[in-house]
Amino acid sequence: MPASTWWKHGIVYQIYPRSFQDSNGDGVGDLRGIASRLDYLADLGIDAVWISPIYPSPMADFGYDVADYCGIHPLFGTMADFDHLIAEVHRRGLKLILDFVPNHSSDQHPWFVESRSSRSNPKRDWYIWRDPKPDGSPPNNWVSNFGGSAWQFDEASGQYYYHAFLREQPDLNWRNPELREAMHDVLRFWLDKGVDGFRVDVIWHLIKDAEFRDNPPNPAWHPGRPEIESLLQVYSNDQEEVHEVIAGMRRVLDDYQDRVLIGEIYLPTERLVTYYGKDLSGAHLPFNFQLIQTAWNARAIARLVDEYEAALPAGGWPNWVLGNHDQPRIAARIGAEQARVAAMLLLTLRGTPTMYYGDEIGLARVEIPPERVQDPWEKNEPGLGFNRDPARTPMQWDGSGHAGFSTAEPWLPLAPDHAATNVAALAADPRSILSLYRQLLALRRNTRALAIGTYRAVQTDGPVFAFSRMYGSDQALVVLNLSGEQTTATLGSAWDGLRVRLSTHLDRFGEEVGSEIALRPNEGVVLG
Numbered sequence: 001m002p003a004s005t006w007w008k009h010g011i012v013y014q015i016y017p018r019s020f021q022d023s024n025g026d027g028v029g030d031l032r033g034i035a036s037r038l039d040y041l042a043d044l045g046i047d048a049v050w051i052s053p054i055y056p057s058p059m060a061d062f063g064y065d066v067a068d069y070c071g072i073h074p075l076f077g078t079m080a081d082f083d084h085l086i087a088e089v090h091r092r093g094l095k096l097i098l099d100f101v102p103n104h105s106s107d108q109h110p111w112f113v114e115s116r117s118s119r120s121n122p123k124r125d126w127y128i129w130r131d132p133k134p135d136g137s138p139p140n141n142w143v144s145n146f147g148g149s150a151w152q153f154d155e156a157s158g159q160y161y162y163h164a165f166l167r168e169q170p171d172l173n174w175r176n177p178e179l180r181e182a183m184h185d186v187l188r189f190w191l192d193k194g195v196d197g198f199r200v201d202v203i204w205h206l207i208k209d210a211e212f213r214d215n216p217p218n219p220a221w222h223p224g225r226p227e228i229e230s231l232l233q234v235y236s237n238d239q240e241e242v243h244e245v246i247a248g249m250r251r252v253l254d255d256y257q258d259r260v261l262i263g264e265i266y267l268p269t270e271r272l273v274t275y276y277g278k279d280l281s282g283a284h285l286p287f288n289f290q291l292i293q294t295a296w297n298a299r300a301i302a303r304l305v306d307e308y309e310a311a312l313p314a315g316g317w318p319n320w321v322l323g324n325h326d327q328p329r330i331a332a333r334i335g336a337e338q339a340r341v342a343a344m345l346l347l348t349l350r351g352t353p354t355m356y357y358g359d360e361i362g363l364a365r366v367e368i369p370p371e372r373v374q375d376p377w378e379k380n381e382p383g384l385g386f387n388r389d390p391a392r393t394p395m396q397w398d399g400s401g402h403a404g405f406s407t408a409e410p411w412l413p414l415a416p417d418h419a420a421t422n423v424a425a426l427a428a429d430p431r432s433i434l435s436l437y438r439q440l441l442a443l444r445r446n447t448r449a450l451a452i453g454t455y456r457a458v459q460t461d462g463p464v465f466a467f468s469r470m471y472g473s474d475q476a477l478v479v480l481n482l483s484g485e486q487t488t489a490t491l492g493s494a495w496d497g498l499r500v501r502l503s504t505h506l507d508r509f510g511e512e513v514g515s516e517i518a519l520r521p522n523e524g525v526v527l528g
């Protein structure tokens with residue numbers, strides 16, 4: 001592989017730490033557990049591990065409510081466990097990315113405790129406090145992402161504070177220079193420990209309208225959709241000044257070698273790409289969630305890839321995500337068979353892929369009985385179908401009790417078929433989705449065209465999406481049947497004589513292909 005920054009040619013793997021591996025028998029995953037599974041990850045062929053928050057937290061939003069930015073929650077272990085983990089990650093040539101949650105802290109964070117203690121407290125302005133309207137109502141009409149008003153009244157000091165998420169997650173005020181400096185120190189704390197980068201939570205939320213104007217109503221909203229969508233988020237996020245804040249974080253990272261800044265951003269493409277920043281001074285990788293949001297058919301996907309490629313700023317490196325801890329799992333959304341095609345798509349497109357733990361064993365939606373619901377969003381807005389628990393269930397390792405995840409009942413249920421859907425069983429099956437992931441990862445690592453080559457759409461019709469990847473004389477042609485029907489793709493004579501390097505069905509290896517290729521239902525191939 002030619003020299004290229006690790007986060008460009010590498011593959012990121014997201015771990016939801018509560019659900020990866022429990023080492024102390026409390027039914028919740030932890031850092032020692034993750035460390036004990038690093039050989040699996042290295043062997044799988046990923047390059048970097050991103051771990052969702054592990055900091056001290058009351059767990060109102062499962063760690064996205066941070067009470068100490070420079071500590072480790074006892075549930076996950078100790079700082080010594082963290083130091084052990086990072087050493088073990090690096091010993092295997094892997095990278096470690098932490099989740100950084102700067103938009104809000106926990107209401108139990110000492111900064112907020114001070115801030116709410118009085119209007120004149122020096123940390124008052126570290127959070128967003130506003131007077132009530134004359135009639136006592138909230139300062140504006142903004143809605144929390146988890147439903148209800150985004151403003152919480154504080155009786156003692158007579159003002160409201162703003163929370164874009166739970167009331168236990170007050171928003172920090174990034175217009176305050178002291179807060180910014182304190183947060184930069186947090187970044188340096190972890191960078192000094194050797195952390196290779198950060199995934200920054202809701203980075204597009206960091207700056208709000210200076211005047212806190214009302215958001216306009218969304219005419220397309222209807223009951224049954226989350227309340228947050230009832231307003232267009234014109235003033236509550238994606239403000240121009242956020243780019244300076246991100247550039248500030250970036251300067252902190254740039255004082256270190258080879259660290260990556262990834263931003264969580266749910267915005268349409270033309271807004272998303274602004275997060276590369278002026279002259280690429282922003283996020284290295286503004287997360288691209290379009291594969292999560294698109295209708296799953298060849299034309300829609302072909303169009304979105306082309307539009308994304310065209311919208312990227314010069315030098316901006318693309319990236320692709322299929323799932324995360326906030327979204328339904330890919331296998332739940334498009335079915336087990338198309339999930340294999342999706343894996344091939346993710347691992348052959350141009351740009352850094354991010355995998356979500358468990359997708360490689362085909363985990364789908366795990367039903368959560370009402371009495372076991374954990375997600376605060378589901379508790380606030382029940383029954384709308386936005387429970388995030390079904391995508392956060394424990395990793396299934398083997399056929400032993402609790403699937404090898406824990407010796408205790410896990411915090412969320414396992415999939416009912418865990419005796420068959422687990423790493424050990426699937427590793428032993430050469431045609432399993434896990435075997436497919438391994439081969440795709442190996443192929444990407446060993447094929448320059450796939451890792452860092454150019455992207456070009458190849459004209460096809462019907463349910464087929466095809467594209468080429470090129471790097472010098474190294475080339476690959478990817479042809480994906482996005483349907484459950486048998487089909488024939490006409491590729492044109494330019495591609496005559498290529499051979500199958502990988503099929504999602506894990507057969508046909510070496511088969512020579514002419515200007516047409518027959519694809520079985522839900523089959524994708526890489527030719528080269």
Ligand code: GLC
Pocket residue numbers: 061064065101165201202264325326
């Ligand atoms: C991000 C996280 C999500 C969390 C929210 C509030 O979207 O991914 O899990 O609930 O931010 O921090």
